[in-house]
Amino acid sequence: MSEVVQKSKLAKQAAQIMGNLTTEQKNAALLLMADSLVSEQQAIIEANAKDLQRGKELGTSASLLDRLALNESRIAAIAEGLRQIAELPDPVGDTLEAFERPNGLRIRKIRVPLGVVGIIYEARPNVTVDAAGLCLKTGNAVVLRGGSSALFSNEKIVEVLHGALSRSAIPADALQLILSANRSSVDEMLKLNGLIDVLIPRGGHSLIQNVVNNASVPVIETGAGVCHTFIDESAQLDMAVRIGINAKAQRPSVCNSMETLLVHEAIAEKHLSAIAEAFKGAHVALKGNERARELVPSMQVAEIEDWKTEYGDYILNIKVVKDLDEALDHIREYGTMHSECIVTEDAANAERFLQEVDAAAVYHNASTRFTDGFEFGFGAEIGISTQKLHARGPMGLPSLTSTKYRVYGSGQIRE
Amino acid sequence: MSEVVQKSKLAKQAAQIMGNLTTEQKNAALLLMADSLVSEQQAIIEANAKDLQRGKELGTSASLLDRLALNESRIAAIAEGLRQIAELPDPVGDTLEAFERPNGLRIRKIRVPLGVVGIIYEARPNVTVDAAGLCLKTGNAVVLRGGSSALFSNEKIVEVLHGALSRSAIPADALQLILSANRSSVDEMLKLNGLIDVLIPRGGHSLIQNVVNNASVPVIETGAGVCHTFIDESAQLDMAVRIGINAKAQRPSVCNSMETLLVHEAIAEKHLSAIAEAFKGAHVALKGNERARELVPSMQVAEIEDWKTEYGDYILNIKVVKDLDEALDHIREYGTMHSECIVTEDAANAERFLQEVDAAAVYHNASTRFTDGFEFGFGAEIGISTQKLHARGPMGLPSLTSTKYRVYGSGQIRE
Numbered sequence: 001m002s003e004v005v006q007k008s009k010l011a012k013q014a015a016q017i018m019g020n021l022t023t024e025q026k027n028a029a030l031l032l033m034a035d036s037l038v039s040e041q042q043a044i045i046e047a048n049a050k051d052l053q054r055g056k057e058l059g060t061s062a063s064l065l066d067r068l069a070l071n072e073s074r075i076a077a078i079a080e081g082l083r084q085i086a087e088l089p090d091p092v093g094d095t096l097e098a099f100e101r102p103n104g105l106r107i108r109k110i111r112v113p114l115g116v117v118g119i120i121y122e123a124r125p126n127v128t129v130d131a132a133g134l135c136l137k138t139g140n141a142v143v144l145r146g147g148s149s150a151l152f153s154n155e156k157i158v159e160v161l162h163g164a165l166s167r168s169a170i171p172a173d174a175l176q177l178i179l180s181a182n183r184s185s186v187d188e189m190l191k192l193n194g195l196i197d198v199l200i201p202r203g204g205h206s207l208i209q210n211v212v213n214n215a216s217v218p219v220i221e222t223g224a225g226v227c228h229t230f231i232d233e234s235a236q237l238d239m240a241v242r243i244g245i246n247a248k249a250q251r252p253s254v255c256n257s258m259e260t261l262l263v264h265e266a267i268a269e270k271h272l273s274a275i276a277e278a279f280k281g282a283h284v285a286l287k288g289n290e291r292a293r294e295l296v297p298s299m300q301v302a303e304i305e306d307w308k309t310e311y312g313d314y315i316l317n318i319k320v321v322k323d324l325d326e327a328l329d330h331i332r333e334y335g336t337m338h339s340e341c342i343v344t345e346d347a348a349n350a351e352r353f354l355q356e357v358d359a360a361a362v363y364h365n366a367s368t369r370f371t372d373g374f375e376f377g378f379g380a381e382i383g384i385s386t387q388k389l390h391a392r393g394p395m396g397l398p399s400l401t402s403t404k405y406r407v408y409g410s411g412q413i414r415e
Numbered sequence: 416m417s418e419v420v421q422k423s424k425l426a427k428q429a430a431q432i433m434g435n436l437t438t439e440q441k442n443a444a445l446l447l448m449a450d451s452l453v454s455e456q457q458a459i460i461e462a463n464a465k466d467l468q469r470g471k472e473l474g475t476s477a478s479l480l481d482r483l484a485l486n487e488s489r490i491a492a493i494a495e496g497l498r499q500i501a502e503l504p505d506p507v508g509d510t511l512e513a514f515e516r517p518n519g520l521r522i523r524k525i526r527v528p529l530g531v532v533g534i535i536y537e538a539r540p541n542v543t544v545d546a547a548g549l550c551l552k553t554g555n556a557v558v559l560r561g562g563s564s565a566l567f568s569n570e571k572i573v574e575v576l577h578g579a580l581s582r583s584a585i586p587a588d589a590l591q592l593i594l595s596a597n598r599s600s601v602d603e604m605l606k607l608n609g610l611i612d613v614l615i616p617r618g619g620h621s622l623i624q625n626v627v628n629n630a631s632v633p634v635i636e637t638g639a640g641v642c643h644t645f646i647d648e649s650a651q652l653d654m655a656v657r658i659g660i661n662a663k664a665q666r667p668s669v670c671n672s673m674e675t676l677l678v679h680e681a682i683a684e685k686h687l688s689a690i691a692e693a694f695k696g697a698h699v700a701l702k703g704n705e706r707a708r709e710l711v712p713s714m715q716v717a718e719i720e721d722w723k724t725e726y727g728d729y730i731l732n733i734k735v736v737k738d739l740d741e742a743l744d745h746i747r748e749y750g751t752m753h754s755e756c757i758v759t760e761d762a763a764n765a766e767r768f769l770q771e772v773d774a775a776a777v778y779h780n781a782s783t784r785f786t787d788g789f790e791f792g793f794g795a796e797i798g799i800s801t802q803k804l805h806a807r808g809p810m811g812l813p814s815l816t817s818t819k820y821r822v823y824g825s826g827q828i829r830e
Contacts, residue, residue: 016747020770101792105781114803115773193627197803212608216628218636218804239826246828332431354821355435358530366520366824375829376820377516388529388612388817389633390805402803405791406769409781411654413661414790 004143004188007176008195011116011141014174018139019113021169023090026137029168034082036164037129037157041075047156048125055149068123068150078129081380085133088379091398092139106408111401113139115197118189120145120211122203125153131202132161132175134382138400141174143196145189147203148181155179190215197402202383205310220390220399222383225255225338226310227368230262230327230353232344237271239365240343241278246367247341249282253312255384256339256361256371260307260317262327265291268320272296276318284314291320307334324349331357338386339368360386360393419558419603422591423610426531426556429589433554434528436584438505441552444583449497451579452544452572456490462571463540470564483538483565493544496795500548503794506813507554521823526816528554530612533604535560535626537618540568546617547576547590549797553815556589558611560604562618563596570594605630612817617798620725635805635814637798640670640753641725642783645677645742645768647759652686654780655758656693661782662756664697668727670799671754671786675722675732677742680706683735687711691733699729706735722749739764746772753801754783775801775808 001009037044048070055065097109117140119131128146135142146154158177165172178185189196190211199219201211208223229247231240247258263272272295276286287306288299302317307330321327324342331340341363342353350364361371371394373381378396385391391399416424452459463485470480512524532555534546543561550557561569573592580587593600604611605626614634616626623638644662646655662673678687687710691701702721703714717732722745736742746755756778757768765779776786786809788796793811800806806814 016771016773019773099792101790105785107791112773191628213631218802219633220804221633236826242826242828250829356431358431358434358527359819361820361822363822364824366822366827367829369829370520370822370827371820375516376522377514387633389635392818393820403807404774405776405786405808407776407778407781407785409779411651411657412781412785413657414665414782414784 002188003180004178004185004192005195007178008116008143008189008192010173011143011176012195014171015113015115015141017171018136018141018174019092021139023092025169026090026139027086029165029170030082030086030133030137032164032168033129033133033161034079036160037075037079037082040160041072044075044153044156044160045070045072047152050152051150060149064123064149068125068153070125070153074126078126081126081130082133085137085380088137088397090137091401096403103412104410105412108406109403110406111398112404114400114402116141116143116195117400118143118145118192118196118199118217120186120189120199120201120203120207122147122207123149125150125157127202128154128157128177129161130380131382134380134397134400136170136174138397140400141176143176143178143189145178145186151179151181186210187214190217193217200383220383220385220395221387222385223255224310224336224386225257226259226308226334226336227256227339227341228260228262228331228335229258229341229343229368230321230324230331231264231267232324232342232346232349233264233266234345234349235264235267235343236345237267237274241275243341243343243365243367244275245278245282247369248279248284248316249314250367250369252314254369255310256368257312258316258368259309259311260319260330260334262319262321262330263292264327265320265322268292268295272318272320279316282314284316287315287317289319292318295320310336324352328353328356335359336386338384339363339371341366341368360384417603418595419593419600419607420610422593423531423558423604423607425588426558426591427610429586430528430530430556432586433551433556433589434507436554438507440584441505441554442501444580444585445497445501445548445552447579447583448544448548448576449494451575452490452494452497455575456487459490459568459571459575460485460487462567465567466565475564479538479564483540483568485540485568489541493541496541496545497548500552500795503552503812505552506816511818518827519825520827523821524818525821526813527819529815529817531556531558531610532815533558533560533607533611533614533632535601535604535614535616535618535622537562537622538564540565540572542617543569543572543592544576545795546797549795549812549815551585551589553812555815556591558591558593558604560593560601566594566596601625602629605632608632615798635798635800635810636802637800638670639725639751639801640672641674641723641749641751642671642754642756643675643677643746643750644673644756644758644783645736645739645746646679646682647739647757647761647764648679648681649760649764650679650682650758651760652682652689655682656690658756658758658780658782659690660693660697662784663694663699663731664729665782665784667729669784670725671783672727673731673783674724674726675734675745675749677734677736677745678707679742680735680737683707683710687733687735694731697729699731702730702732704734707733710735725751739767743768743771750774751801753799754778754786756781756783775799
């Protein structure tokens with residue numbers, strides 16, 4: 001039996017116990033996990049140093065090494081994240097519907113854990129702890145398959161967490177880490193129907209596409225964001241620029257940042273130079289369509305490929321559009337249904353944009369950067385779903401649950 | 416461009432319009448569809464006769480031909496189904512959550528259509544109308560890919576429905592029927608990410624498994640049911656037999672019927688002969704485990720394969736078990752997480768069964784045959800989900816929707 005099958009079977013067995021734990025039992029375990037991370041931080045930092053050393057030898061970029069690195073303050077923050085998860089309401093057991101049928105059957109729809117959640121992710125070792133905490137809080141067992149670049153760190157972290165779980169009501173088997181770093185361990189997880197109930201990929205485009213395209217286990221797709229901001233004719237210019245700069249430059253690497261600014265031509269004719277200057281002041285390189293370049297000739301040409309690109313960097317496409325319709329058409333063509341914004345003082349245009357744009361989150365006069373579980377007040381998130389099934393947008397704890405109908409009868413049979 | 420791609424693109428374009436229609440517009444269209452089916456029933460019955468003729472030539476079984484056959488009363492019932500869908504509440508636009516953040520952002524989570532729903536199904540032409548009605552009511556466009564055995568019927572039905580839609584606010588392109596009957600048209604649909612938002616397979620095991628195993632488009636799995644009824648030590652014998660006979664024999668071909676009866680040994684020792692007689696009286700052939708056959712030697716031997724089998728027929732496995740734990744173990748091993756029942760007068764055992772059994776619907780003292788959208792009071796169903804993502808159990812109209820966050824700001828940016 002392969003490592004993946006063996007560990008997934010253990011997780012499935014543990015899932016049976018997990019579903020019957022009380023909120024108090026789960027919270028106590030989360031707090032023990034947090035304490036253990038802090039008390040054993042030196043061992044974790046030493047393991048992390050091996051990953052960093054290996055990364056340097058392989059020529060990993062400084063920014064990736066930074067994402068991989070753990071130190072005392074980062075471990076403290078990760079542990080604090082677990083304590084916050086412990087404080088969140090437990091959705092398991094909630095009654096979502098309750099009704100009685102004319103034949104006397106009483107039916108209750110209640111939240112239950114998903115069962116076994118598989119997480120396939122890349123470098124950052126904090127995901128190991130976050131995902132474990134969120135899945136365990138919601139009564140799930142979890143099978144983690146992290147990237148090889150963080151393998152020493154992940155292995156030590158899970159060892160520490162297992163130590164904590166062994167002193168809790170949560171069975172240690174509910175948390176599994178796949179150590180095999182070859183691609184076939186991922187391929188195997190993708191097909192484990194019956195042992196893994198849902199897969200959540202977290203990482204770059206190719207990781208996510210591999211999971212989406214090849215999994216027979218149900219998947220929650222997360223990730224790609226080619227987000228737009230449309231500055232409408234009636235927009236307040238200063239608000240529009242403030243929102244645009246924030247959406248692009250506050251943290252360009254994340255999925256809810258803006259890639260393309262759409263500007264109504266009436267605004268563009270008067271103000272595109274000033275808008276362009278503001279972005280240049282924020283170190284953003286600009287590409288434009290023909291009309292934009294007529295107004296600001298210093299921009300590079302935006303090609304069709306550019307409209308499709310999630311730069312994740314200080315680069316922005318600017319397109320001058322005739323009107324709201326052209327903006328909507330562009331978003332329909334190039335958007336990834338993640339987060340889209342209109343800046344306008346025209347209530348009818350705002351309403352039309354929010355109604356017609358098909359995206360997880362649609363904004364009127366606010367930065368797309370708010371599409372985030374913490375910013376939405378969910379207290380934590382397992383990712384941002386960009387699909388339409390099950391969960392859409394930031395996924396809080398309820399996204400990690402399923403439902404079950406409990407039916408109470410007194411001998412009813414079907415006629 | 417293939418037929419599948421071409422029609423899916425038309426559906427996607429139509430989906431944009433669909434999402435903005437009012438409930439009244441959609442209901443008016445559904446009523447026109449119903450009227451047209453009745454007024455053009457002769458043409459439909461003639462097309463259906465061609466399918467029946469072809470089926471006979473191919474040696475199709477009488478029961479399958481019966482499922483395929485349309486007549487005036489069946490068409491009237493199908494049309495009535497559309498009228499009932501028109502009367503159901505429209506979930507699209509419902510506000511599921513509304514909250515304000517400390518920074519003043521107002522966030523509303525609202526129901527929106529899924530977009531384009533692909534339905535892959537087999538013979539019965541009523542699915543063509545049901546699925547179209549349910550998808551259009553929920554503001555979705557729909558791409559139907561029915562079986563070749565009903566192709567003449569489906570083509571005529573869709574022609575009639577298109578005629579009705581052309582006199583309504585729903586664009587005719589929102590309803591697409593794939594005419595290509597070869598397997599490759601299914602394979603193509605499975606990979607149409609970006610054009611089809613969700614696939615719902617309806618049919619036999621191999622059809623569903625092909626979709627689940629090979630689709631990259633998100634799937635809602637429906638179908639297989641190996642359902643159990645456990646007669647606990649404290650059960651009322653007459654109630655237990657009544658529920659068991661109903662679960663097995665009221666309509667054995669459907670997924671919520673029972674395949675295995677688990678009997679507590681204390682009951683079995685006294686009453687298994689009487690229970691077996693009752694099933695035999697309902698024309699049910701019995702297979703048993705060793706303990707059961709000691710008590711009722713006339714039963715055949717139940718092999719491991721039998722415990723896994725969805726007979727869909729007048730055949731029942733009977734297993735005598737030591738206690739509730741052994742019943743739970745058996746269901747965990749062989750159940751398909753569809754519908755499971757305990758018959759007991761012991762409230763603690765009932766609670767434990769309902770809590771621990773992992774299934775879409777769990778019953779205390781009622782037949783598993785109630786797992787059904789109509790019986791649950793949903794007024795209609797697109798199928799019974801046997802997966803844990805998005806929808807579980809009978810799927811009413813809300814299962815055909817997604818959600819969207821509308822965020823209203825006044826210039827908020829992220830710090």
